[in-house]
Amino acid sequence: MNAQPGAIKKGRKFDQMLEGARKVFMADGFEGANVDEIARVAKVSKATIYSYVPDKRLLFMEVAKLECRRQADAAIARMQLAGPASAVLFEAASHMVRFFLSDFGRQTYRIAVAESERFPEIGRAFYNSGPTIARTALTAYLADRISNNELVVDDIELAADQFIELCKASLHTKMMMGVKTEFTDAEVDRVIRGAVDTFLARYGT
Amino acid sequence: MNAQPGAIKKGRKFDQMLEGARKVFMADGFEGANVDEIARVAKVSKATIYSYVPDKRLLFMEVAKLECRRQADAAIARMQLAGPASAVLFEAASHMVRFFLSDFGRQTYRIAVAESERFPEIGRAFYNSGPTIARTALTAYLADRISNNELVVDDIELAADQFIELCKASLHTKMMMGVKTEFTDAEVDRVIRGAVDTFLARYGT
């Protein structure tokens, strides 16, 4: 069936192991995670893990790949970009902000940043199934609105990146550095509106 | 002299130790750093380190505090914000972008994000002597320009945060996730100009 050179052999409890590994890696990061704990959480023996996967690093890669796919799928499913700019941008900003304020978004970002020096592939994979997806979708939408003369944009890629970045203002860094971990709806709303307003002030007609 | 409950005893080679520890922690992060290596790099014996500091965690905190002070001092020294908005913002954006693209800025951010869950104090300390300093200086400048009627800003704190965030567009995330580690002057310039233009489109008169 699957005679990869990567040497990942599947088995009855493969998914069960991955799910346990996902939980533990997400909670503790790569170094912090302990294989015995993964085995415990996954309710799978350590020997089984090592019969599926040659080492901890590859297990981590496997989890990360799966996670990236999930993330990308979810992102695509939820992006329904059509209609007037202000409403659509507001909607898009809401999604993005809620995502990176979520436990999952936070942990994903933390791991990507922390481990990308040790595992460059990980960083790239996360980037390509997170920011890239958002940017691509946004770029496509902007191109559409430009041809409708609703927007005027010289550098469309930069504009998309700016919008994404505007959505982080005041929130993202504070959260990632543990200065503040909870935000009220009002605080979030302020940032979302601010992002849309600033973006449209520059690129709206 | 110094009978802190934190139990940091100074001595002849205290600074020498801190300098070595700084190098190693910056290069390898908290977990990755090895006390024997710190001793080697600092040219100080491990026993001396443990006579100054009760454990690795406190040593890390000490280094981080020092680093934050340095960073803050440097930031304040270099912020000479006066004059017309477009020029000053361009200058400020240049400084910020070069900072977080620098080796030092990159490592600092990585450590702050990676360790702030384990050591909340670290994250806050970094935040208060990095982003906060920039935001405060920027806020003061904006307030000045608002009273000159050169800018119109409803939410001045948000505006400052937006400007900072705009400076990261297209660069920061790519860099932190290892997608791209070097940028040409042209690429950097594009982002800086974009940040200033977008900011002024929204808040300029």
Place this chain on the structure above:
DNA sequence: CAAAAGATAAACCGTTCAGTTCAGTTTCGG
């Protein structure tokens, strides 16, 4: 049912590493 394949628990190995100990050397104020 019987054999093969898969899974398990637990002990085990080798290494890494924070932190300790101590006998000996260097430094420096008085």
Place this chain on the structure above:
DNA sequence: CCGAAACTGAACTGAACGGTTTATCTTTTG
């Protein structure tokens, strides 16, 4: 120049952890 305090280096301890092995049990399937 003496003696106390600071520093050294090297060996040691104990715990954590990645990975292996083995003997045994369970599930699948022909």
